[in-house]
Amino acid sequence: MNRQTKEACLGLLLVVPMIVIIGGVGVFIGYDKGISFGPLLMFGGTVIAGGLIWLVPFISSRIGKPEEKVSFDERDLLIHKRAVMAAYVVLWLYFVAACVIPWCVVGPQGSISVNIMPLALLGGLIVFTLAQGLATVVQYGRGGDDAKD
């Protein structure tokens, strides 16, 4: 198991519960006490950082110094790219479902509380993180012993 596989497993085991706890607590504090800076920061920080953390390998591969020890090569970058692509496809399907299911549940003339929207976004972030982690693990797992350090 190489570093990227370990990070993907860590993402599945640690990042998803962190998103649920920090973002969920932010949403429920906002729902219970009203929107203020604290819960907004918790929720906004979680969704923005969690939703854009996949950019880090792309940025570090561009600004990384060539003389540094190689820890993330072109194959890793390709696998990461494919994992992000797969995760975005899953995210898009999730949001289509999240838009259509309420319509089916409450009927075309119905309405839903606006407090559902941040929760749907949080659910999207969890789905995205899960799909990306699984896609990374599956891609490294397919290559036999290639994923060893």
Added chain:
Amino acid sequence: MNKTQKGAWFLLGMTVLILAFVGVVYASLFAGGDRLAGTSPVKAWGVLILAYTAAAVVIAHRKQSPAEPESDERDDTIKKNAVLACFISVWVALVLASFIPTLVVGDNGSIPVFFLPVINLMVLFVAFCVYSIAVLVQYGMPRLEGGAGGNGGLTHGGPETKGEGA
């Protein structure tokens, strides 16, 4: 102008046309008169969109020269960067879409469910626009003197090309 640029212009134009079409359809709902009142502009926009699509398909398939390849590595890199920009914009649009209704109707408000697919479509159009603009910006805008169009004309030929010209 190569195929990727033409595709980006087509996507951008189609997005603008569809948004305008949605506006025309919305306006026709409130037109006074009989049941068919206000449908003429809708039909006209529909014909315009079909004509635009047909013209775009013809133009996109016309090559600058018989040796023009389908795409090369630079085109692929530009498309990949545009997709990254598109992904970022999708996430930002979704975050905004979850906050804006709360700001508009308040903490305890509610929104009609038919608004949810509209949000989804808006995010899709934002993604299309960002992708097209990212492609066009990376190639450089076309020059007025009718040249190759920024750096877009310099992509063909060479040992790394693939497709018909390779």
